[in-house]
Amino acid sequence: MGCPLALCCLLTLLLPLLTPGASMSPAERISQAYDPALYMRKNTSTVLQTYLQCQGSPLSDSGFSAPELQLSSLPPADISFKTWHALDDGEHLSRVQGPFLALTQHLQLMGNDQRDPNPGSPILLAQLSDARLRAQGLLGNMAAIKAALGLPTPPVEDTPGLVPFGASAFKKKRRGYIVTGEYGHWPDRAMRDLALLKAKYPI
């Protein structure tokens, strides 16, 4: 863990998981989930920067962008405003839960990929581990909100599906680039969904 503050945040994230049956109102649940999501959004760029510093060109080039790079197992966070605004409460939460589950698995995969080629960068490995725990915490908060709202909580679909374990080192680097990039977008999406619900269910 990077610092005591990060530990506190993680505990906050995991707290709902430890007490899922607590009788909290939806508004309280939403409010409780909002702050950790906000904190997660602020720290996503750190993971990306650390990752790129370890990989070299072209990934670390300042002007590098590869919008065509995508992972089928990790949907992009972009969505049209009209569609997003038309979502109901359950959809707001469900459409975030799936990608976050995929993020946690990809972050785990990234950690494994980096452990072999980059054993000398414990900072990156620690940051990837933190990011994965935060994503899991947010998932737990989403489930708790759904339960508080009385929405059904079916098991989240396992989106990553097949993982190409035989990928080359360059592909692994590129995959990590996509994952850390999406990790920078999905917390922002989740925070906006939570903000919408927070406004809808004031304390």
Place this chain on the structure above:
Amino acid sequence: MRSRVDDAKIPEPRFWSNWSSWKEADAQKSLGRDPLFLFPKDKLVEEGSNVTICYMSRNQQDNISCYLEGQQIHGEQLDSNVSAFKLNKVSFIRKTGTNIFCKVDQKDVIKGIVLFVSKVLEEPKDFSCETQDFKTLTCTWDPGTDTSLPKRSSQSYTLFESFSGKKILCEHKNSCNWQVDSDSQEMYNFTLVAENALGNRSVSVLFSLTHRVHPKTPYNLFLKNVSGTKATVTWKVHPIGNYSTLLCQLDLLGEGNVIQQHNVSIKENGEYLLSELEPDTEYMARVRCADANHFWKWSGSISQKFITAEAAPSEALDVWRNVKSVSGRPTVTLFWKPLSKLHANGKILSYNVTVENLDRLSGLEVHSVPATANGTELTLDQDSYQIHVTALNSAGPSPASVIVVSGDPGNEEVEEERVNGTEDGFSVSWKPQSGKAIGYVVEWCDHPQDLPCDLQWKNLSSNTTSTVISSGAFRPGVRYNFRIYEISTERMAYLLEKKAGYLKELAPSDNPQVVVSNLTSHSFTLSWKDYSTDSQPGFIQGYYVYLRSKAEKECHPGFKKATLPDKSACCQHRIDNPEQKTFVMENLQPESVYEFLVTPYTSAGSGPLDAFTKVTTPDEYSHILIRIILPMIVCVLLIMITCYLKSQWMKEKCYPDIPDPYKSNVLSLIKSKENPHLTIMNVSDCVPDAIEVIHKPEGSKIQFLGASKSLTETEFTKPAYLYLLPAEKNYSGPGPCICFENLTYNEAAADSGSCGHFPVTPEALPGQPGPLTSPENLLKALEKNYMNSLGETAAGEASLNYVSQLASQMSGDKDSLPANPPEPVLCSEYKMQMAIPLGLASPPPAENSGLSSTTPLDQSEHYR
């Protein structure tokens, strides 16, 4: 493809197999669906290798560009779809590998590979093996750079011994332990193989076991019987076999340096006596050992510090003295330099000063001086004394330092010479005087401007006549005085010579305070007698006198033109005698402003040329005026003082209160010119008729002299008249009268222009014993009381007008008063000339006295 055995067990030479047959591959098939394919994938190479990379594209029309770590690389097109890039001497960039990628322009397709570059596997360096106990051989080496890479562990090390054919995989990267067989194999041939995924390096060594003995570090090192100069060292070693002998090296270190070194052959216990040690000194004993038969390596060292015991100081103190007279008694200040550590032989506890009178038989005086002091002061008499100074430590005293002093300071009148200073110091030389000197002492102060001046001295042998005095305290611009003493055989010091000099002369920093005197219209005198030439930053060679004036453009004789630092011109006069401290400026113009400056100069230059002093010469006649006006003022002042002191006398002479007509010259003048018959009227001829008493209203109460009754203010709102002649109704005297009034005493009456009459009751004049009817009586009373009344009658309380009625000038007969005077005529007024106190107012005359009968008038009436 071909192959070769690569195993240390297989002796060289090792041969390559034959090449395999060629096999073709379809590049297009290996592409699969991808538009671009790069080869090789995730290649691991050694740093400095040459690497060839190629790519295949599906569409030969695609424009493909490739990059190595962001830098575009250009390759060779092998066919329409395949291109190759040769990378020469690739270098290590990062552990995550070097990225090489190609992209198809306008399709946003990026394909890449990662080239893992490993550090070069180095040959092990400094490979050697040794034993400490003939049981284990320990081989060590320097592995060099670690070549570890992802998924590839770093290099491994294998130790192979060719005689025994044994091989072990070393657990560490820089050492390996080999167990020696009990049958005592003598010779060993070790091969160390370093190996990683890219290759191997090996190094061999052949040796005899007995030549590779590295003993263990000795132990139990002790010092015993430590005295001031000797100490015994003992130690132990680990035995090596039954017959091995060890050579041990014993070092003695002082202050980090090896002072003594001794070799000792031992089996197990070592012992050595160290001698020639210095007392009270810290040493370190250090021991290491090696095989005495076949030296291979020294063992580790063991050391122990120890301090030798103290001994008596080995050298006498360097003592010097300073003799001065305090209150008429010779006072000797002794100085000595602390003994060096080498000679002190321990901690100095105190100093003993023994004083012996050489002229008289008397007991020895012993003074103990604390160790912290470097001197002491003794008060002696005019006799000669021999002084012994010793330093004491716990082991005893030092040899005595002897010096003889006398109350007679000797010849102090030695002419001072100059000595030049250099960078090395002052080169001082002298001429021997007696030829019996046992040595010389040069004395000086390191800080002559301070108190105490930090007296220093230097002892020199008898055959020396010059020396260089140097000190870190010497500074430029400071005058140092050196005194050279000859030390006689009686150990008495006689002053030989005095020298003074500067390490480097500087220009004076201050100018003298100049006093201007004898200022005249044509000259003035400058003097700076308080200026001390001895305390300057150089030898004063003289002075420059600068003079400038707006009135004069040309310089006076003796002056020459000079230019000041501010480019202004002035006149300069040079005084070559440093003792001439006065100068007369002559040939000046009256009523002119002159500016002057006096500055000293040394060999390094003159003082500051900044603060000129202005002097204005007076005009030519001012001194004459002063000679006249000043005495006049003095005379006037004397006259005024005399007049003030003799004012009473002057008053009586010049303007008395009562002028004496007989003493007046005015009458004679008038008589001679206007009326020769004019005579002086005698007051006694005038018969006073009334006295006017005037009381001022501000007096609340007026006390009549001698009267018990006081009158209130309301009772005296109007003047009272004391009639001395019969009232107007009964008045039969001559008609016109003369009235005299003294204006000095009654201004109010004078202003009214009339003489007043006031009634006086008998009760009001109790103090008057006799009647005042007769003029004589009245005058007598007036004269008698006049002087008293001057002091007794308060001014303003009451005023008295004496109104006298005299015979008319027309009648001319003062004795024949008419019984029935005609109608009153205007009187000539004589205003009273003296104050008559109220107490003098006589009671009313007796009724039978014709002249004194008094009838009170109305208070408003005045008799004229």
